[in-house]
Amino acid sequence: MMKSLCGPAAIAALPRDRLIGEFSLWSADLANMERDLKRIEAHADIHHIDVADARFTPGFLFFPDLVARIAKLTAKPIHVHLMVEAEIVEAQTRQFIGAGADLISVHAENGEAGLRAVKLAHELGAEAGVVLRLETPVAAITPFLSEVAFVTLLGTSIGVKGQSLSEQACPRLIEARALMRKAGREADIVLAADGGIRHETVPLLRAAGAETVVLGSLAFGDPDLARRMAWLHGLEVAA
């Protein structure tokens, strides 16, 4: 399937006047990925692919050849979330951009190596973002703010699906937005919430300033995706 836009242009073209639906392919039926990609193609704004190294995270998730195959089956942008140790983040950035990622998000906990990976992503023609574990102080995103187009805050423990949203998730989004504003980048950066995305939590996250939610079971478990996405797109942000 041909993409009309790739890399930074694809990310810049995401809608900013409504909530963005980012679909987490970890929550697809992994034995029927092609079928699920066809089902969500008209509904997803962006695909979210979790990559985990079983060191930064409890287990392994996704790999470049699989992402390259997925990239051939969709025209939607691909966001690769690298949940990996600092020593491999640059190599993984290179490999997943080679596989077709439009946007690579690295963890702020990777420090200087994460910043180098962001620069590398740009050099390789991709967009870059930063992600934060739930337990890391929000201020850790600050060194990344001048460089990234996405800030993603985890609302649950890293690398485990099916969890409930932490009470800290909404205050942390508000804090992240204040830092984006202070850095003069509020209009340029998309603020995303990942983990614990449920029917009851999406309005709360939206009201706290989330512009994107990473949908797992809420999307893949819904038999009526058109209705689910119409509901999601209609949620207002707090004044």
Ligand SMILES: O=C(CO)[C@@H](O)[C@H](O)COP(=O)(O)O
């Ligand atoms: O990374 C995560 C969760 O941390 C998501 O990408 C999962 O896909 C979420 O699945 P659900 O818990 O919403 O079913």
